[in-house]
Amino acid sequence: MIPPPVSVPLATALAVAVLSVQSARVAAQDPDGPSAAGRPNVLMILVDDLKPALGCYGDAVAQTPHMDALAARGVRFDAAYCNQAVCAPSRFTLMLGSHSTSTGLYGLGSHLRQALPDAVTLPQHFAAAGYRTESLGKVFHVGHGNQGDPESFMVPHFKDKVIEYVAPENIGGPITREEALFGNVMLDRIGQLPRGAAYESPAVPDDAYADGRVAAETVRRLQAAKARREAEGTPFFIACGLARPHLPFSVPQRYWDLYDPAELPAAEYVEAPDGTPRVAMKRGGEINAYKPIPEGGDPEPGSELARTLVHGYYAGVSYADAQVGKLTAALDELGLAENTVVVLWGDHGFHLGDHGIWTKHTNFEQATRIPLLFAGPGVPAGTATGQLAESVDVFPTLAELCGLPAPRGPQPIDGVSLAPVFKDPSARVRDHAYHVYPRGRLGRAIRTDRYRLVEWIDQRSPEAPALLELYDYQEDPLETRNLAEERPEVVARLRATLEDYPAPLKPGETPRQAAATPVPPMPRAEVAAGLEAHDRALHLTDGWIRDPFIARGPNGTWYLTGTTPNPGEPRERSDPFNNGLGPDSLVGWKARVWESDDLIDWRERPVPYTLKDGVWPKVRPKRFEEVPQRQWRLWAPELHWLPADTPAGGASGRWALVHTSPSPVTGANLSLSAGPEVAGPWTNPLGPAIGRRHDPSLFRDDDGSWWMVWGATTIQQLAPDFTGFVGDPVRIGPSGEAARMGHEGCLIHKIDGRYVLFGTGWSTGSMRKGSYNLYYAVADELAGPYGPRRFVGRFLGHGTPFQDDDGRWWCTAFYNADVPPLEPDGVATRDLSAVAQTINRRGTTLVPLAVGVDEDGELSIRAKDPRYARPGPDEAQQFALDR
Numbered sequence: 001m002i003p004p005p006v007s008v009p010l011a012t013a014l015a016v017a018v019l020s021v022q023s024a025r026v027a028a029q030d031p032d033g034p035s036a037a038g039r040p041n042v043l044m045i046l047v048d049d050l051k052p053a054l055g056c057y058g059d060a061v062a063q064t065p066h067m068d069a070l071a072a073r074g075v076r077f078d079a080a081y082c083n084q085a086v087c088a089p090s091r092f093t094l095m096l097g098s099h100s101t102s103t104g105l106y107g108l109g110s111h112l113r114q115a116l117p118d119a120v121t122l123p124q125h126f127a128a129a130g131y132r133t134e135s136l137g138k139v140f141h142v143g144h145g146n147q148g149d150p151e152s153f154m155v156p157h158f159k160d161k162v163i164e165y166v167a168p169e170n171i172g173g174p175i176t177r178e179e180a181l182f183g184n185v186m187l188d189r190i191g192q193l194p195r196g197a198a199y200e201s202p203a204v205p206d207d208a209y210a211d212g213r214v215a216a217e218t219v220r221r222l223q224a225a226k227a228r229r230e231a232e233g234t235p236f237f238i239a240c241g242l243a244r245p246h247l248p249f250s251v252p253q254r255y256w257d258l259y260d261p262a263e264l265p266a267a268e269y270v271e272a273p274d275g276t277p278r279v280a281m282k283r284g285g286e287i288n289a290y291k292p293i294p295e296g297g298d299p300e301p302g303s304e305l306a307r308t309l310v311h312g313y314y315a316g317v318s319y320a321d322a323q324v325g326k327l328t329a330a331l332d333e334l335g336l337a338e339n340t341v342v343v344l345w346g347d348h349g350f351h352l353g354d355h356g357i358w359t360k361h362t363n364f365e366q367a368t369r370i371p372l373l374f375a376g377p378g379v380p381a382g383t384a385t386g387q388l389a390e391s392v393d394v395f396p397t398l399a400e401l402c403g404l405p406a407p408r409g410p411q412p413i414d415g416v417s418l419a420p421v422f423k424d425p426s427a428r429v430r431d432h433a434y435h436v437y438p439r440g441r442l443g444r445a446i447r448t449d450r451y452r453l454v455e456w457i458d459q460r461s462p463e464a465p466a467l468l469e470l471y472d473y474q475e476d477p478l479e480t481r482n483l484a485e486e487r488p489e490v491v492a493r494l495r496a497t498l499e500d501y502p503a504p505l506k507p508g509e510t511p512r513q514a515a516a517t518p519v520p521p522m523p524r525a526e527v528a529a530g531l532e533a534h535d536r537a538l539h540l541t542d543g544w545i546r547d548p549f550i551a552r553g554p555n556g557t558w559y560l561t562g563t564t565p566n567p568g569e570p571r572e573r574s575d576p577f578n579n580g581l582g583p584d585s586l587v588g589w590k591a592r593v594w595e596s597d598d599l600i601d602w603r604e605r606p607v608p609y610t611l612k613d614g615v616w617p618k619v620r621p622k623r624f625e626e627v628p629q630r631q632w633r634l635w636a637p638e639l640h641w642l643p644a645d646t647p648a649g650g651a652s653g654r655w656a657l658v659h660t661s662p663s664p665v666t667g668a669n670l671s672l673s674a675g676p677e678v679a680g681p682w683t684n685p686l687g688p689a690i691g692r693r694h695d696p697s698l699f700r701d702d703d704g705s706w707w708m709v710w711g712a713t714t715i716q717q718l719a720p721d722f723t724g725f726v727g728d729p730v731r732i733g734p735s736g737e738a739a740r741m742g743h744e745g746c747l748i749h750k751i752d753g754r755y756v757l758f759g760t761g762w763s764t765g766s767m768r769k770g771s772y773n774l775y776y777a778v779a780d781e782l783a784g785p786y787g788p789r790r791f792v793g794r795f796l797g798h799g800t801p802f803q804d805d806d807g808r809w810w811c812t813a814f815y816n817a818d819v820p821p822l823e824p825d826g827v828a829t830r831d832l833s834a835v836a837q838t839i840n841r842r843g844t845t846l847v848p849l850a851v852g853v854d855e856d857g858e859l860s861i862r863a864k865d866p867r868y869a870r871p872g873p874d875e876a877q878q879f880a881l882d883r
Contacts, residue, residue: 036130037233039402040377041225041340044239045327046094047320048087048138048162048246049360050346052371054317061265063258063318066325067373070344072382074375075422080389081433081447085348085360085367087246088141090391094345095121095140095152097395099434101504102412103511104819106438107834108144113151114830115510119411121152122395126237129404132228134221137214138162138241143182145831145873153239158217160210162243164250167200177289178248188878198290199249199312201256206322209250211242215323219330226334240327242320245350247359248290249312255322256315264310267353268478270301275482277467279441279456280363287358301353310352341376341401343394355479363437363445363454363469364479377401378422385425388433388447393418412502412511432497438507441467446494450474453484453494459506460818461582470494508835509819516820518542518576518842527600534808534848537865541594541602542843544572546580546587547636547745547798548812553595554641554653559678560594560602560844561637562814563587567607576842577820589632591657593639593678599804599846608679609657610634614669615684616661627664635660636745636798639678640698647720648706652676656722658696658708668693668710670722685722699748701782712759713746715782732757734777734789738877741775741789743767745798748782751851754859755779757786760797765876768836772797772816773871778859791871791879793863795838796847801861809849811863815842824867833874839867 054064056071057078083093084100092098092105092112096119100106104115112119123133136158140148143162150157163178165171176196180186186193206212218240225236244251272281287293292305299306324344331337349367351357360367372389375381378401392415396406400419407413414434420427433447441456456467468484470491476483484491505514522530522539530538546563553559563580565572566588578586591609594602611617611634617624624632637659642649648656655673668690671682690696693710698718700706706718708725713733717726733740734757741759749756757777763770774796777786792801792811799811815821817838822830824839848864862881863869871879 036235039129039131039235039404041229041235041336042126042131042237042398042402043222043327043331043340043342044237045324045342045344046091046137046139046239046241047324047344047346047371048241048243049348049350050245050317050320050371051349051366052346052369053314054321054371056373057371061259061263062314064321066321066328067344067371070324070328070342070375071373071384074342074373074379074381074383075425076384077372077374077387077389077418078384079386079433079447079449080370080372081368081391081435082346082348082370083391083435084437085362085435086437087347088144088146090347091140093391094347094394095123095149096411097122097392097407097413097415098411099392099414099501100436101442101444102414102502104505104507104509104514106436106507108141109146109831109834110508111146111830112140112149114826116411120407120409121149122398122407123152123237123239125395125399125404125407126402127154129402131235131237132225133237133239134158135239136160136218136221136241137210138243138246139239143184145184145187147184158214160214160243162210162246163196163248164209164243165197165200165248166204166208166250167197167202170197170200188876195289195291197248197250198287198293198309199251201251201253201315203253206252206319208252209244209319211244211320211323214240214242215326218327222327222330222334222336226336242323244320245313245316247286249309249316251312251315251319255319256311258318259311259314261307261311264307264314265352266302266307266310267355269480270353270356271480272355273469273471273479273482275485276469277456277482279439279467280443280454280469281355282357282362282439285359285361293358298356298358299353301356306353309358313350313352337376339377341374341379341398343375343398344371344373345391345394346370346372347391361437361439363435363443363452365452365471365473365477368435368445368447374401374418374422378419380422380425383422383425385421386449387418387421387425387428388430388449389418390415390430390433390435393430432494434501436504442504442506444498444501444504446497448494451490451494453491453498455495455498457504458582459504460579461584463584464582506819506835508832508837510822513820513822516577519821521843524600531599531804531846535864536848537813537868538846539841540599540844540846542841544576544578544586544815544842545844546814546816548814548844549636549638549800550802550812551639551641552802553678554643554676556597558596558599559639560596561591561639562844563635563637564590564592566590567592577815577817579816579818579836583631585633587633587635589629589634589661591634591637591659595678605678608673609637609671609682611661611664611669613671613680613682614661615671615687615690616665616667616669619688620665623664631663633661633663635662636695638697640700642672646704648672648718648722650675656698657682658698660694660696666692668696670696670708672722686718686724689724695744695746697747702750707748707782709746709748711746712740712742712744713757715748730783732779732784732786734775734786736788738775738789741777742773742797747800749801751861752853752859755782755786756859756861758792758801759789762797762836763794763872763875764833768818770833770874771795771837771872773875774799774801774811776861787858789877790861791875791877791881792849792861793847793868794871795840795868796863799847801849809851809861810846811849813840813845813847813868815840827867827872828870829873831873
């Protein structure tokens with residue numbers, strides 16, 4: 001039964017409207033299955049950061065009588081593993097039945113519906129079969145910019161705190177870092193906030209903290225659910241999430257008192273495994289958000305602080321156990337236990353100083369092994385199994401236990417039902433568990449009964465050798481040695497298992513993006529109409545290109561060049577969204593040029609210029625002999641017209657081509673054509689004096705002087721004939737918060753009598769994180785001072801601002817990302833900080849710019865297309881924008 005739509009969020013209301021369609025789908029899949037009235041209820045208990053530190057798992061210290069009793073009533077999985085040791089992604093794997101590598105949901109800030117708008121989650125699957133679905137506490141991860149998934153449940157979520165303090169010394173001050181993160185507030189200045197306490201132990205009742213309140217409300221929901229079932233026959237699916245033992249260890253004193261600190265376990269092995277790659281390790285991290293942990297470090301092994309943290313963790317486990325006891329007691333008292341499937345699941349494990357690591361976020365055993373208990377109808381009591389299990393298996397297992405059809409997506413379903421094990425604990429439905437952790441590289445792991453293999457791949461450079469770990473838990477349960485080099489036959493066998501899995505999505509990549517293919521350019525008529533209207537982005541050309549530069553020739557012809565593959569490069573088809581970086585880059589060593597009479601129809605000219613035309617083959621010929629041509633790279637070429645009857649232009653005028661190159665010689669070129677055609681032979685008047693100037697550009701001032709612009713940002717005047725430089729280099733840049741224009745791609749235009757410095761940067765301020773944007777700063781003199789850095793447009797980085805025949809401004813845009821292009825709908829509010837992302841299609845796009853003077857007399861330059869016009873939530877700099 002759907003409750004009255006009072007105070008129901010719009011997203012929830014829309015989700016409920018969809019349930020009738022899903023119900024019909026479920027009925028069609030299983031027309032002979034039992035009706036909703038005949039199916040068992042479901043109570044899911046999700047416990048944050050809970051590793052198997054429970055009495056039922058053999059922990060002699062843990063005081064967990066209620067979870068132990070639950071295990072005695074059902075089946076305990078002794079070899080259960082999360083699919084990723086991070087809160088949000090782990091909960092996505094549970095609710096979707098899909099690996100992180102299948103969905104691209106690797107981060108705390110990942111948004112389920114952005115990646116999988118049509119996904120049918122575990123509770124939605126049950127709702128479609130006639131269940132009433134509810135959630136309380138920490139079920140989906142809410143925080144770090146993530147709002148969970150309101151669409152998954154039929155009634156509004158009962159939310160309470162994850163980070164909470166009640167001790168007088170810890171309240172009344174400013175909001176702490178973790179409080180802000182989990183409250184989705186002040187996310188742009190987390191590092192400026194104070195740290196909160198790592199633990200507290202006031203003498204307060206259970207409901208002074210969120211878990212006590214969540215448990216009490218869950219009991220009330222169970223009471224209401226019983227009445228509803230008796231009146232209407234509606235089964236319930238209730239998910240109850242407990243926050244402890246997640247940090248901070250804010251737990252009533254009586255749970256601390258259950259433990260003698262002298263008897264608590266300490267990490268047995270506190271070093272990195274011998275021979276493990278650095279990427280596998282973690283230092284600091286989440287633990288550093290709390291005091292008195294050393295800033296940027298970890299608690300000293302064996303220290304009083306380390307012992308107190310272990311004590312706090314176990315107190316948190318016992319506090320969570322007490323709440324579980326309230327739920328199971330309520331099932332018994334209400335007479336619901338016999339017809340309710342109960343599953344208890346920890347979202348991932350927890351390091352307590354082993355390997356010198358605290359919290360989670362690794363692929364090691366302590367971070368990935370979890371408790372998993374099932375009890376209720378169809379589940380034998382008092383049974384344990386060594387069947388390897390994953391979080392993704394819970395979805396299909398619950399469906400089978402309750403007589404529902406197996407989940408079919410539309411998201412990829414990677415889990416398998418564990419129900420056969422309930423009939424025969426020795427049965428085996430899988431021979432390994434799979435999990436993953438991204439840390440620059442992507443570490444995919446296979447855990448068998450005996451071994452764990454971790455393969456760390458560089459998704460930006462797939463041909464780069466993988467870094468490997470292999471641990472033998474039969475001989476070395478503490479993971480003291482990486483055996484990958486000693487046991488190549490085991491490595492080969494387990495890597496073959498990994499190869500059977502689909503290619504992993506990159507962080508931030510959605511399944512839709514992974515399946516994307518290049519989009520053809522707009523039809524000619526649409527481009528022509530858009531050029532006339534000057535109000536929207538126009539996709540002009542297909543083909544792999546970066547840094548597209550458009551210049552006007554003396555005959556009125558437009559010329560387009562940029563960073564491109566060599567003509568005929570087969571990977572332009574086979575790897576259409578290559579990011580152009582690393583050893584697998586498809587960037588070539590030939591400058592390709594297209595020409596157009598109207599900016600609509602483009603025709604490619606014969607290749608006019610290659611690296612062999614520059615100065616470096618003559619200066620450093622050995623490098624050109626030693627480095628294979630497939631590793632030569634010509635980046636960011638620009639064409640500049642040098643007028644006739646000038647020292648540089650000669651009698652008939654000529655073209656200057658500038659570019660940068662990382663290989664075979666790290667250096668730039670300034671080359672001049674022999675005449676007005678974009679063609680050789682080329683001369684290099686500067687010779688090697690051009691040096692390593694990165695991303696060189698040229699600017700001609702009103703007095704006829706030419707200047708070279710490079711880096712971010714330096715300018716230097718050229719001699720009239722380009723044979724040398726005049727004066728010293730001058731550093732220029734914006735004033736105020738951003739002291740640099742960005743990372744690269746700087747150029748200068750003079751607009752309305754003022755010098756405008758354009759520059760490119762990543763929105764987050766970190767390389768290849770977020771969107772690649774274009775910024776500008778204005779000065780009255782070429783050498784500055786320049787005003788503050790202002791925003792031109794999102795996704796316009798390294799584009800070329802230029803004027804058309806009517807004096808209107810445009811900017812080129814292009815695909816520059818580590819994943820295929822995003823759909824533009826809704827992108828304005830999307831945080832893209834996980835990875836380099838863009839809405840630009842492969843090829844060259846033109847985006848109209850609004851250029852004018854604002855009411856304060858300041859020069860204003862902004863993208864007119866709303867998809868480009870505003871910075872996203874991942875923008876590190878705060879801009880005051882009028883629209």
